[in-house]
Amino acid sequence: MPNEQGKIIQRRFFSRFLESGLLVLAVALGVGAASSGLSLLMYTREYGKNMLSLPAYREIIISTHDNAEDMQTPVMEKPVQENTVLTASDLEAAELVPSIAYAYVSNESRLHFINLNMLNMSAPAPEDEYSNPPQDNEFEERRAAMEENIKTAQEDPSIIFPDFEDLKGHEVTTQFFDAWEAETAYGSLFTDSDLTGTEHLVVLGWDTAQLLLDEGDDPESLLGKKLLSVDQLYTIVGILEPSGQAYDGEYFSPYIDAAARAGSTGGFRLRGMDTQLRFAVTDPGDLDSAADQLQEWFSTRFGENQIVISNPRAEAERLITRNTGISVLILFLSLAGLFIAAVNVSNILMSRALRMKKNVGILKALGASRQKILGLFTSEALTITAGGAVLGIFTAIPLSNAMQNALELRNTSWGYILIGVGLSWVLTMIFSVIPAWQTSKIEAAQAIKGEA
């Protein structure tokens, strides 16, 4: 409970509720804007730093498609225009570039499961023009084969029937695991000898394994189990340790070269489908020179302009530089807002203190030291700025989220918002203490005489 001196300020605060409320609001807006600006800049820097530390940003991607990542469109719908076909044998380019530590193939792929729901699949309605291919014998034959497969699979306890339709993953060669420092929590990784296409293996990311597990089951129980896709039966040989990276939610199967694939029963990946080659360096500073050397090698091998070389790091750095610039501008504007708010709050507090000038003289006559007077008015400033800072958090959160979304940065940076609020509050508090400091220096006699 405040003492009598504190009660004076407390009751003045509430008796001028509208004025006090506006002061708190002004601080809240200033602190909210400045803290979201500060947190945005700090988060942008951290996000950029973390992003560039990922293995994906120490790689050069070689592909024949302009958009090297665009592999999700069903292959049958993708027009194949290029004549150049990359194969795993082209990874030998790495031998000519000493700075390249790992070279591997990585193609986006998807496992489409055959599951029990498919047995209930009815024939498409005749009036459905889009999805209704002609009902010919081929459709019926495929359906019959599928039913047969499912019935057979149901009798095999080692086959898993997931309750979802498909899984996203990559077909990779073995150096992928080295480049991404991916290790197994259970089971093992596949090896070069598994790239022949004779046996279809799959290594699951940690989150993918959790999706396939029944509640309470040990992840290790998945080892040796099989996944029935529309083209293959895949055997689970390993589960990767959780990494916090995107691949936790994926699967990895051995990349099978076109030659081997031609002889396999699957044949899902056709000849024209793009293969991505990835070359990873240890020191990101070597990326540019490595890219130049690879460009030369592939130009010699396939001719000019036949392949696309992508350097994700350079793209990421451009994005980070742009985002940092925008963040600095936002920070500058928000700090200007905070400064204006703080100066106004300081002026209004000074005006409130001057209205109490005579009271300051009386308090001194009654025994208040300069320090006590300073404490009195500082407590008022503290109440207003702390109230504003708390409200500022609620202003900063949506503001910060909106700005992060605009810059395509995910997650809410709570820690940075709180640091931003703290720093902005300290700044506002400094401005607010100035009137308290000046008021504490008022001479008692002058204060009493001046208004007496």
Add this chain to the structure above:
Amino acid sequence: MINLKKISKQYDLGEVKVNALKDVSLSIERGEYVAIMGPSGSGKSTLMHILGILDSATGGEYLLEEYDITRLPDREQARIRNKHFGFIFQSFNLFSELSALENVMLPMSYAGIPFKERKDRAAGLLREVGLDHRMLHLPSMMSGGEQQRVAIARALSNDPDLILADEPTGNLPSDKGNEIMEMLEILNDKGVTIVMVTHNPEQGKRAKRVLQLRDGVLYRDERRLQEAIDA
């Protein structure tokens, strides 16, 4: 108790320098009842503020119990004002946000007296000045006479050695002013030293000693004259 030696106070107003007090020397003993009189601008209030350490002299020495208090740090001067002096002002100067009880408790909070003790003591003082029925009232709900009685209770809260009263009846009707004067006399009879600034010659006569100021100069000290005649 108090010994002022050649106290002067000069206000610097840019090109003009105003001498509010010129070499004022006087001593005040415990238990005295002193009235400071003089026309407006004679330096009465300035002298009173210097006596109460609310203002500092630009020349001379102020000895309180033989100590030169003008050289003490702010915190120590504040402690002396709190523990040894009590102030009564013409316009009462109560805090409008605080009740009568809280106004009286305020100086005791600076002395570090616990809440319960200061509340009990403040209630006792308000009873002494006849305001036991007004303890929880705000100053705005009280008459001028009642407010000044609260101010007297406040001045007495830390049991001071010296009461400094600046025109204590200036804003009161004569009957209420008389009540206040009687209270001060009772306090003086109990041994409290009183220094009062007044314009009113009648009130001046009720003091045991009258100091007359003109243009910042102490030109008459009536007790001294009486003592000289007695001698």
